Amino acid sequence: MINAIGSSLSILVLHGPNLNLLGLREPSIYGSVTLDEINRLLEEEGKKLQTEIIVLQSNHEGVLVDAIHQARGQHQGILINAAAYTHTSVALRDALAAVALPVVEVHLSNIYRREPFRHHSFIAPVAIGQISGFGSQSYHLGLQALVNHLRTLDKS
Numbered sequence: 001m002i003n004a005i006g007s008s009l010s011i012l013v014l015h016g017p018n019l020n021l022l023g024l025r026e027p028s029i030y031g032s033v034t035l036d037e038i039n040r041l042l043e044e045e046g047k048k049l050q051t052e053i054i055v056l057q058s059n060h061e062g063v064l065v066d067a068i069h070q071a072r073g074q075h076q077g078i079l080i081n082a083a084a085y086t087h088t089s090v091a092l093r094d095a096l097a098a099v100a101l102p103v104v105e106v107h108l109s110n111i112y113r114r115e116p117f118r119h120h121s122f123i124a125p126v127a128i129g130q131i132s133g134f135g136s137q138s139y140h141l142g143l144q145a146l147v148n149h150l151r152t153l154d155k156s
């Protein structure tokens, strides 16, 4: 039992490299929504779900690794768009495995419809699941899935 049903949860949202440029960056792929707008959307959804949302964006792998380590005992789950590190980072994968918190992986674009190097995720095997291809809605759906998973765990 992690939390009583209906009690507040805390979720760490991690955004990887270049996501600070959302809105400007390749809008035909990633859309025109900015990272601030995505974070506001998550915060609003978090309120509805009685869930605290703590957000970090970094372009540095080690900063993301440190944040994952610090999530232990502070958050009940991690929602992550590791961006390019999805396809390269054994360090992020190992950090997520080490802390053993429930993880949901999200991507704005459908990584499986893109270049072959994006088809492999180091994060997927340590995540509960992955949501890819729904633009900013991927985050929204990912947060709902993660909170639903945590609340279901409460009941078992």
Ligand code: DQA
Binding pocket: 017, 018, 019, 081, 082, 083, 084, 085, 086, 106, 107, 108, 109, 110, 111, 118
């Ligand atoms: C991304 C997909 C990655 O392949 C890419 O490197 C990103 C963003 C997405 O959200 O669609 O930076 O994670």
